[in-house]
Amino acid sequence: xxxxxxxxxxxxxxxxxxxxxxxxxxxxxxxxxxxxxxxxxxxxxxxxxxxxxxxxxxxxxxxxxxxxxxxxxxxxxxxxxxxxxxxxxxxxxxxxxxxxxxxxxxxxxxxxxxxxxxxxxxxxxxxxxxxxxxxxxxxxxxxxxxxxxxxxxx
Amino acid sequence: xxxxxxxxxxxxxxxxxxxxxxxxxxxxxxxxxxxxxxxxxxxxxxxxxxxxxxxxxxxxxxxxxxxxxxxxxxxxxxxxxxxxxxxxxxxxxxxxxxxxxxxxxxxxxxxxxxxxxxxxxxxxxxxxxxxxxxxxxxxxxxxxxxxxxxxxxxxxxxxxxxxxxxxxxxxxxxxxxxxxxxxxxxxxxxxxxxxxxxxxxxxxxxxxxxxxxxxxxxxxxxxxxxxxxxxxxxxxxxxxxxxxxxxxxxxxxxxxxxxxxxxxxxxxxxxxxxxxxxxxxxxxxxxxxxxxxxxxxxxxxxxxxxxxxxxxxxxxxxxxxxxxxxxxxxxxxxxxxxxxxxxxxxxxxxxxxxxxxxxxxxxxxxxxxxxxxxxxxxxxxxxxxxxxxxxxxxxxxxxxxxxxxxxxxxxxxxxxxxxxxxxxxxxxxxxxxxxxxxxxxxxxxxxxxxxxxxxxxxxxxxxxxxxxxxxxxxxxxxxxxxxxxxxxxxxxxxxxxxxxxxxxxxxxxxxxxxxxxxxxxxxxxxxxxxxxxxxxxxxxxxxxxxxxxxxxxxxxxxxxxxxxxxxxxxxxxxxxxxxxxxxxxxxxxxxxxxxxxxxxxxxxxxxxxxxxxxxxxxxxxxxxxxxxxxxxxxxxxxxxxxxxxxxxxxxxxxxxxx
Numbered sequence: 018x019x020x021x022x023x024x025x026x027x028x029x030x031x032x033x034x035x036x037x038x039x040x041x042x043x044x045x046x047x048x049x050x051x052x053x054x055x056x057x058x059x060x061x062x063x064x065x066x067x068x069x070x071x072x073x074x075x076x077x078x079x080x081x082x083x084x085x086x087x088x089x090x091x092x093x094x095x096x097x098x099x100x101x102x103x104x105x106x107x108x109x110x111x112x113x114x115x116x117x118x119x120x121x122x123x124x125x126x127x128x129x130x131x132x133x134x135x136x137x138x139x140x141x142x143x144x145x146x147x148x149x150x151x152x153x154x155x156x157x158x159x160x161x162x163x164x165x166x167x168x169x170x171x
Numbered sequence: 172x173x174x175x176x177x178x179x180x181x182x183x184x185x186x187x188x189x190x191x192x193x194x195x196x197x198x199x200x201x202x203x204x205x206x207x208x209x210x211x212x213x214x215x216x217x218x219x220x221x222x223x224x225x226x227x228x229x230x231x232x233x234x235x236x237x238x239x240x241x242x243x244x245x246x247x248x249x250x251x252x253x254x255x256x257x258x259x260x261x262x263x264x265x266x267x268x269x270x271x272x273x274x275x276x277x278x279x280x281x282x283x284x285x286x287x288x289x290x291x292x293x294x295x296x297x298x299x300x301x302x303x304x305x306x307x308x309x310x311x312x313x314x315x316x317x318x319x320x321x322x323x324x325x326x327x328x329x330x331x332x333x334x335x336x337x338x339x340x341x342x343x344x345x346x347x348x349x350x351x352x353x354x355x356x357x358x359x360x361x362x363x364x365x366x367x368x369x370x371x372x373x374x375x376x377x378x379x380x381x382x383x384x385x386x387x388x389x390x391x392x393x394x395x396x397x398x399x400x401x402x403x404x405x406x407x408x409x410x411x412x413x414x415x416x417x418x419x420x421x422x423x424x425x426x427x428x429x430x431x432x433x434x435x436x437x438x439x440x441x442x443x444x445x446x447x448x449x450x451x452x453x454x455x456x457x458x459x460x461x462x463x464x465x466x467x468x469x470x471x472x473x474x475x476x477x478x479x480x481x482x483x484x485x486x487x488x489x490x491x492x493x494x495x496x497x498x499x500x501x502x503x504x505x506x507x508x509x510x511x512x513x514x515x516x517x518x519x520x521x522x523x524x525x526x527x528x529x530x531x532x533x534x535x536x537x538x539x540x541x542x543x544x545x546x547x548x549x550x551x552x553x554x555x556x557x558x559x560x561x562x563x564x565x566x567x568x569x570x571x572x573x574x575x576x577x578x579x580x581x582x583x584x585x586x587x588x589x590x591x592x593x594x595x596x597x598x599x600x601x602x603x604x605x606x607x608x609x610x611x612x613x614x615x616x617x618x619x620x621x622x623x624x625x626x627x628x629x630x631x632x633x634x635x636x637x638x639x640x641x642x643x644x645x646x647x648x649x650x651x652x653x654x655x656x657x658x659x660x661x662x663x664x665x666x667x668x669x670x671x672x673x674x675x676x677x678x679x680x681x682x683x684x685x686x687x688x689x690x691x692x693x694x695x696x697x698x699x700x701x702x703x704x705x706x707x708x709x710x711x712x713x714x715x716x717x718x719x720x721x722x723x724x725x726x727x728x729x730x731x732x733x734x735x736x737x738x739x740x741x742x743x744x745x746x747x748x749x750x751x752x753x754x755x756x757x758x759x760x761x762x763x764x765x766x767x768x769x770x771x772x773x774x775x776x777x778x779x780x781x782x783x784x785x786x787x788x789x790x791x792x793x794x795x796x797x798x799x800x801x802x803x804x805x806x807x808x809x810x811x812x813x814x815x816x817x818x819x820x821x822x823x824x825x826x827x828x829x
Contacts, residue, residue, distance in 0.1 A: 027524065030525075030528065031528050034528045034529060034532050035528075035532050035535070037532075038532035038533070038535065038536050038565070038569060041536070041564070041565050041568065041569070042536045042539055042540070042561075042565050044564075045560070045561050045564035045565045046540070046543065046557065046561055048560070048564070049557070049558065049560035049561040049564060050543075050547070050551075050555050050556075050557060050561070051555065051556050051557075051558060052551070052553060052554070052555050052556075053553065053554035053555060053556060058553070069560075071556050083770075084692075085692055085779065086692055087690045087691060087692035087769070087779075087781045087782075105690050106690045106769075106781075106783060107690070107752065107767050107768075107769035107770075107781055107783045108769070108770070109404075110334065110749065110750050110751050110752055111749065121558070
């Protein structure tokens, strides 16, 4: 009987710690979860400004501009809508025009996005999953090769 | 020809592993020594076959045999030797072959270890391990074969992804796999224990060295990966809470819990059921890690060689071993008699149970955060991502709670202990830690969390030191140092590992709180100011490497007293059509100056280069602390006392523990 009590105490303690962890996790998730936007999503549901989100799409060919203070400007597109992105810093090695990209940062208005991070990919044929999914939804998806080739045609 | 021999040897190894599996399980079940002898032979054959297969693949890389598809896709005739070798396991097919070889290697080690006392256990463990290896080899042979030939071989290969052409990353996969796959042997031993009906102190004594070894390798693997990310990706960070990183961190955390609970099972005969459960889950998370890394179901910044179709195979293997393991666990619950080892609320056992509960809950929160994006679509109706803010907000407090109690708990004795007697010995450590925190609070008034973190780190370091000196007879003896060196490696291991945790905490807190970062656009001959330093871009030199071109900057940094030169560069690998950023770093006592060179910006007429400069304070403490943790694991493993399979008399155990 006494042993059973002890086991119960341990199980209760485990439950308390697990419960604490769950509450902590749920609160943190609610506060920190960041949504993914494709440019066309912006047309449907305007983004909340000044909340950290991810923006994904393809870097529009011919849109990349460097400025004198090290800021770069480029357009992220899903062939339906466009968003202007500005970013100060070094872009990842595989960032280039026509390539899939995910930018983390905040919308300053419905068509402008200030990126704090540009996510690097280590694989040159890689199109981020969300980008591929959203391209599929907008009917622009023809496989990773095609998605890139399409962009390269003027 | 050699490639075909490798292919054939691998198929042979698959059948040998199946034979090993059947014979091992039957031998254990019927207690028939002949089957056991047979499974040992089969284990050797499996290992040799898998080894020949990998050697054949490496040979194809060394000779740049471009009739092999895998070599074409991942190699180049001009690639340096070390990366030709590392390239063989730097890709999906080769890495799964390495997985199988390491699994077979662990089985061979177990088979030849001198613990003949528990041969039925060993026979069953070889049987389970044989099944794991056989399935992984089957996966390699049928779904991801590295030996496929091309009908029309090209003259040149596509080159290994340049980011992977790096010494730390050449060693990263083997170490990570030694850790992941080592967990498979711990799993096999756990299942064997369940089948054998003997999950007790002897069993715990047998699994602990294997758990320690794989945990240590995993530690080194993660360290190498973090270090690589720090200096190769040019982000100035070392941990991003990316799914692929979490995939290696979760088995590590459960492995940490396992090591601690196995001590309780070994010394006190308690918590056996819990230890078995951890062994099953740790291996499951290792497999889940392999699945997450290889399938690409989650968006990761480290997206290598993805193939969703092949991911399904790994998922099936994962389901089989997790489900089968847990099912057996439920069916055989009666053999794990944990009625032994009563203990009081304040005791080492209690402390270790709490440590385990927190580590497991912390692992679960990471698991939820990692997999949440898969659910997110269903919940929010759109794609979401869970990033560093979530993990920092959840993981940091949970771990802080364990770490605050660690120094005190490490003083506790088995069965029954008193807080007050031990607390006294920690007063000096506590006072110094608080003073340290106050100093930091004074220097950085607007960063209270950094002061709290430093207090915790100092508390951990001095707490570990106090406990160790106490063990060496501080206050009782005059030659404490001499006695400390006479202590068993196991105690050194515990001391060094816990010390490492403190060092890591200080490094991580200081680095995150006080990192400085600035981006410049700088022309040749121009000077900019950064944190009291004058930074001048002297020149950019165009160089040519074996398989790349490089633009190397020469940058002089003047801090008022002396000038140092840094050479960050950009490389271009024509075969892979890929540029890379080569950072340069200079460390001093307080931190490291870190520079990454970006792309030239020629549109504005005068050519300007983007230069990102970081100052990362105490960064060395992060990697140093992690290294100490691994070293502690190594010392514990080297303790010969652990390897003896025969249980000591309980009197000795009590003495050894106190």
